[in-house]
Amino acid sequence: xxxxxxxxxxxxxxxxxxxxxxxxxxxxxxxxxxxxxxxxxxxxxxxxxxxxxxxxxxxxxxxxxxxxxxxxxxxxxxxxxxxxxxxxxxxxxxxxxxxxxxxxxxxxxxxxxxxxxxxxxxxxxxxxxxxxxxxxxxxxxxxxxxxxxxxxxxxxxxxxxxxxxxxxxxxxxxxxxxxxxxxxxxxxxxxxxxxxxxxxxxxxxxxxxxxxxxxxxxxxxxxxxxxxxxxxxxxxxxxxxxxxxxxxxxxxxxxxxxxxxxxxxxxxxxxxxxxxxxxxxxxxxxxxxxxxxxxxxxxxxxxxxxxxxxxxxxxxxxxxxxxxxxxxxxxxxxxxxxxxxxxxxxxxxxxxxxxxxxxxxxxxxxxxxxx
Numbered sequence: 001x002x003x004x005x006x007x008x009x010x011x012x013x014x015x016x017x018x019x020x021x022x023x024x025x026x027x028x029x030x031x032x033x034x035x036x037x038x039x040x041x042x043x044x045x046x047x048x049x050x051x052x053x054x055x056x057x058x059x060x061x062x063x064x065x066x067x068x069x070x071x072x073x074x075x076x077x078x079x080x081x082x083x084x085x086x087x088x089x090x091x092x093x094x095x096x097x098x099x100x101x102x103x104x105x106x107x108x109x110x111x112x113x114x115x116x117x118x119x120x121x122x123x124x125x126x127x128x129x130x131x132x133x134x135x136x137x138x139x140x141x142x143x144x145x146x147x148x149x150x151x152x153x154x155x156x157x158x159x160x161x162x163x164x165x166x167x168x169x170x171x172x173x174x175x176x177x178x179x180x181x182x183x184x185x186x187x188x189x190x191x192x193x194x195x196x197x198x199x200x201x202x203x204x205x206x207x208x209x210x211x212x213x214x215x216x217x218x219x220x221x222x223x224x225x226x227x228x229x230x231x232x233x234x235x236x237x238x239x240x241x242x243x244x245x246x247x248x249x250x251x252x253x254x255x256x257x258x259x260x261x262x263x264x265x266x267x268x269x270x271x272x273x274x275x276x277x278x279x280x281x282x283x284x285x286x287x288x289x290x291x292x293x294x295x296x297x298x299x300x301x302x303x304x305x306x307x308x309x310x311x312x313x314x315x316x317x318x319x320x321x322x323x324x325x326x327x328x329x330x331x332x333x334x335x336x337x338x339x340x341x342x343x344x345x346x347x348x349x350x351x352x353x354x355x356x357x358x359x360x361x362x363x364x365x366x367x368x369x370x371x
Contacts, residue, residue, distance in 0.1 A: 020058040024051040024067045032074050036081070045078050045093070049100045056104035056111065064108040068101025132191045136165050136360075141172045143242060144363040148338035150308075151356055160186030161306045161358035162194055168202050170244050173210070176360050177237035177256065177279070178306040185229030192221045193235055193279065207239045207252040208289035211276060214254075218280050234280040238304055240362070242296065247364075249296035252289055254278050257310050260323060261294060262301040265330040267323045270294055299366045301334060308357035309341070315350040334363045 028051045035044040052068035059067065072094050079090040136145050145165055160179035165172065175197050179186040196217025197210070204210040214237060222228065236256035242249055251259065251270055255278035258269040274290040296302060303326065312320040325344060329337055341359060 024055040052101040052104040056107040146361040148359040161356040162190040172242045174240040176304040179235045234278040247297035260303045302362040305359040308355035
């Protein structure tokens with residue numbers, strides 16, 4: 001799983017599940033004990049039907065039926081202790097518990113089928129995630145990579161934000177982008193752009209040609225499937241090239257938020273004098289891609305991010321102060337920054353995170369590492 005992605009359920013979730021499994025037995029025990037010690041007019045044995053009903057939430061069909069049989073046995077013992085006539089009192093109460101147990105077993109069966117289907121879908125989603133958004137290596141060439149990626153949709157693993165970083169002859173090349181809109185259409189567009197990047201990144205002579213091929217790839221896809229939602233969407237993209245043997249970074253922005261360059265406690269956005277139009281909008285105007293080149297040396301950090309980071313607002317409508325936060329984290333280990341950013345964004349946003357979030361921190365280590 002790429003660094004920065006949401007992890008599996010934690011200890012709190014497992015504790016809740018274990019408590020849910022114990023609850024039917026707790027109800028059985030307490031009901032039996034309280035009914036024994038109270039006078040005959042005060043009856044608590046009717047609460048025994050709650051045990052199989054609760055069991056349906058966490059137990060299998062067999063477990064639910066077994067707990068229902070325990071409830072029936074407990075009711076029979078209480079009836080015999082109180083000297084109730086077998087017919088109709090004991091039989092009637094046993095029939096009620098049996099009916100509730102049967103209904104609970106059916107609910108348990110439906111629930112377990114749903115959980116099995118959900119597990120299969122989750123497994124498929126994990127495979128899709130590995131194919132579409134492959135985990136980034138911790139080190140690529142001379143550089144360290146630290147990723148934060150959070151999809152806005154609850155339980156989703158992939159959203160409209162996308163990223164890639166690869167080693168090519170003579171350089172490291174990266175892409176980070178954000179598809180307009182949300183939902184499956186945005187995921188489809190992101191997968192097309194990732195495919196175009198991977199197909200062209202090795203042989204494209206420079207970032208300008210690579211940006212053209214992203215446009216061409218999305219245009220071809222739209223021509224093949226004109227009814228596809230992807231044909232109508234555009235995406236902002238930033239491309240980065242870190243050449244071997246040079247302490248520089250080359251960047252090209254297609255309508256994307258400017259990355260932040262950090263040298264010690266100094267943080268400033270990369271200036272794009274002539275940014276390109278977003279991908280799939282290039283045909284609206286005649287323009288030539290312009291590549292910016294900035295110094296990027298040992299100890300420097302470069303943060304690429306999507307608008308899910310920069311446009312997070314607090315209750316007063318104030319945008320998230322990303323530059324200020326990066327200055328404050330200058331002395332923090334680079335590997336801790338994605339987690340710090342994630343927590344801070346969630347706390348800062350008035351409604352939590354309501355947009356996809358992607359941030360890639362590229363670090364040029366102070367020490368020299370062989371390629």
